[in-house]
Amino acid sequence: MGLLVDGKWTDQWFDTKSTNGKFVRSASQFRNWIIPDGSVWSDNSKGFPAKSDRYHLYVSYACPWAHRTLIFRELKGLTEHISVSAVHPDMMTDGWTFHTDSYGASGDTLYGHEFAHQIYTKADQNYSGRVTVPILWDKQQETIVSNESAEIIRMFNSAFDGLTGNTTDYWPAPMRDDIEDVNQRIYDTLNNGVYKSGFATTQGAYDAAVYPLFDTLGWLEERLSTNRYLMGDTLTEADWRLFTTLIRFDPVYHLHFKCNRKRLTDYPNLWAYTRELYQMPGVAGTVNMHHIVRHYHYSHETVNPYRIVPINPVIDYGEPHGRGDRVTP
Structure with a gap:
């Protein structure tokens, strides 16, 4: 698992030496919002309008943060309005990839990119930071709306209600x-x-x-x-x-x-x-349990250096x- 530094991919694991062995998660950097009329959300983020077939979701079935957004896409009746691409479960030296030799891995159905980090640099050619999923993409402006799962599920919870008629509220x-x-x-x-x-x-x-x-x-x-x-x-x-x-x-x-x-x-x-x-x-x-089990055991060499995938109960x-x-x- 690596990161982008000024738009250049670097294969670099988490630095735990500087934190006394502790894992510290990086904060998400794209924090814009979809709201019904697309008006300005705040001084620090843009408002995007809630429209059908305008947005695309990049996910990993293995990732619990991305999984949240897939669930809300289902619960809120958004499957016909927001398209999806799923990465390959193996995250190696190039990070998340769009290889398709695993059941459920779709490839990049928008642009045909090979790596997820190319989505980040398409939005910001000088981006620095981890390349994470989910990625909520605006197909019209060709940019990332958000890569923060907690906020994406809240957008899905209410922003499209006028479009879908689904008013179930999971954040009353x-x-x-x-x-x-x-x-x-x-x-x-x-x-x-x-x-x-x-x-x-x-x-x-x-x-x-x-x-x-x-x-x-x-x-x-x-x-x-x-x-x-x-x-x-x-x-x-x-x-x-x-x-x-x-x-x-x-x-x-x-x-x-x-x-x-x-x-x-x-x-x-x-x-x-x-x-x-x-x-x-x-x-x-x-829930794609094959991706879940395969990703963690095969991708984390520092935790499982021989990449042996267990049979599990x-x-x-x-x-x-x-x-x-x-x-x-």
Whole structure:
């Protein structure tokens, strides 16, 4: 995994020496917004209009951050309005590629580029930074609208409602402060915590990440013992942000990232909750377990130097979940 420096690709892994062995995630740099009328969003970002067939989503099926956007594209009825390209699961010296020799890897269906970093330099020929997915692309202006998944799902949540007629709200105004609090803990200790554990290069950095991770899993297990969803009986973005980590936990994070005190299947409520979300209409089709397992084990040479892909347990996400009898206190 590399990065661009002044528009030039460099094969460079994360620098953990300068952070005492800790993995530090880079901030997303493209932070514009799609809003219904396309008016100016703020002093620091542009507003883009919500129009059909104007936007394209570049994703990796392996990546939990990109997976969020695929789920919201399904839930909000945007599959006919926003096109998609999926990268190859192997991320090697050239970063994400558009090679097509893996089921589900589509190639760059817009421009025929070979590498994802070419999308970044098409938007900004002098770009410096990591080349991450998702990438929300404006086909008309030929630029990146956003590469921040948390903001893309909020755009998908409401910006196109007038176009699709789908007004289901996963970020309801009265609950936003509570959702933010839950999101923050889950992001810091679990969504990103698995990476902080797996990419740690000192025992201290690993310990500092892995114990809070399992504290949060225990907290979530207790929360879901009475609540059907994280915010009670209302399904929100917090649930979907959590889901993309949970669906990867036993196949990848438990072994590959040394998050192995317990498996997801050892938490009855979390495991049933994950199955319920997986079984919701359209969601299972966004889960490409081959890409998920292959990407992590094959791409992370510093973690798995021989690139051996494990056989993994057989997990039945279609097993009945029994979550319908949960009562919100």
